Amino acid sequence: MRILSLVSALMISLWALSAAGQESAPVTPPVTAVLQSPAPMAAELTPPTRDTLLSTLERGPARFDAGSFSMVFHGRLQFWGGWVDSDTLMSEGDKMQEPGFRMRRARFGVDGNVTSEITYRLELDVFDEEKTGGPLYEAWVDYTPTRWIGATVGYQKFPFVKTEIASSAHIAHLDRAIGIDAIAPAHALGVALHTEPWKDHLIVTAGVFNGLQRNSGFFQGFEPVGVSSGNKFEKLSFVGRFDLEPLDPIGTGEADLMAEKTFRLALGGSGYYNDGKSVTTVGASGFLHAKAYGLHLLGEVVFDQSKPRKVPTSTNTIATKTSRMVAQASLGYMLLPDCLGLAARGELINDNMDQDDEGDQVAAAGTLSWYALRDFVKVQLEYQHRAELHGKSVKNDAVIAGVQLYF
Numbered sequence: 480m481r482i483l484s485l486v487s488a489l490m491i492s493l494w495a496l497s498a499a500g501q502e503s504a505p506v507t508p509p510v511t512a513v514l515q516s517p518a519p520m521a522a523e524l525t526p527p528t529r530d531t532l533l534s535t536l537e538r539g540p541a542r543f544d545a546g547s548f549s550m551v552f553h554g555r556l557q558f559w560g561g562w563v564d565s566d567t568l569m570s571e572g573d574k575m576q577e578p579g580f581r582m583r584r585a586r587f588g589v590d591g592n593v594t595s596e597i598t599y600r601l602e603l604d605v606f607d608e609e610k611t612g613g614p615l616y617e618a619w620v621d622y623t624p625t626r627w628i629g630a631t632v633g634y635q636k637f638p639f640v641k642t643e644i645a646s647s648a649h650i651a652h653l654d655r656a657i658g659i660d661a662i663a664p665a666h667a668l669g670v671a672l673h674t675e676p677w678k679d680h681l682i683v684t685a686g687v688f689n690g691l692q693r694n695s696g697f698f699q700g701f702e703p704v705g706v707s708s709g710n711k712f713e714k715l716s717f718v719g720r721f722d723l724e725p726l727d728p729i730g731t732g733e734a735d736l737m738a739e740k741t742f743r744l745a746l747g748g749s750g751y752y753n754d755g756k757s758v759t760t761v762g763a764s765g766f767l768h769a770k771a772y773g774l775h776l777l778g779e780v781v782f783d784q785s786k787p788r789k790v791p792t793s794t795n796t797i798a799t800k801t802s803r804m805v806a807q808a809s810l811g812y813m814l815l816p817d818c819l820g821l822a823a824r825g826e827l828i829n830d831n832m833d834q835d836d837e838g839d840q841v842a843a844a845g846t847l848s849w850y851a852l853r854d855f856v857k858v859q860l861e862y863q864h865r866a867e868l869h870g871k872s873v874k875n876d877a878v879i880a881g882v883q884l885y886f
Contacts, residue, residue: 533857559881560881561877566873588603599620619633634668642656667716684718694795717754735852746766786801828842
């Protein structure tokens, strides 16, 4: 019921904006006048060009502007279907558990400006991804009066791992790396301060958030806690990061979609401390991203170490101190700029650096992407392979096709 209420509220807002537009629109000509003038009607039905569609999508097809205030409705649908091997388990990080179909994402939201200094975003995960955290995906307000200082307040992406912060709508594969989804906190409620000491090149971020609750299983990741009810069983988490683009801006997305004839580079690092009541964690990450002439290379390393409290306050705890590490790299090339791309990704996963077992894995993925309308309409076909370095070998390969609509 909570999901339906939130979606209903957004749809009522959209209806109200549409009604307001109709009130200010010129009166529609009589039907007879339209029937007597077939040429204008034919012109109206002419299909828009690809460039026109892209221009509309980039600006926002459902948009309302009033002075400095703007409101842009956005959404995303991502649908998968394919074959997976006999031992695949979603609880172990696999993307699907049986051959068939999966609705990976269905989101709806609104963002925009109140003034040139104040921006906002509200996004709902319509079907809740079968989680317990509710449909809220993001809800924040940002105030940036100058590039020297700004603040983002609310439920937002936890600024720790680069590929977790970046939208998965713009990656060269079906989804984020398996190990990154497991080791990286995704969202948290808090305040992040940011500054841009080198304009258009360097951003430094520091934040304090409600505590993170880590699941005992590696691939279960972190639980969303402390949102509508605030902190109950955790304390606080602290994070800092920097992002540097020393040359030209690297642009949105993982692939060099337009095959630009310049070399662009981005790199950065971060660290965090979670002062949990059940588990305390320190973590560090770093990334490097390069693009040129249709090629892209993205590499990332994430490490964390957790220790259990003597008296935990929840069942999501661990028995002993545990160190974990994930490394991933993606290499790709645009076979046809702004149209067809090929990418390969490799991962090294170690869910406990003190043990040699099935948790030590390598994973590989090869992805062919057709960018029908860039990332707005995209079709992908991916082969995924995982191999356990120790212990029992598991049959968990997969071939999955995906379709994305994004606006």
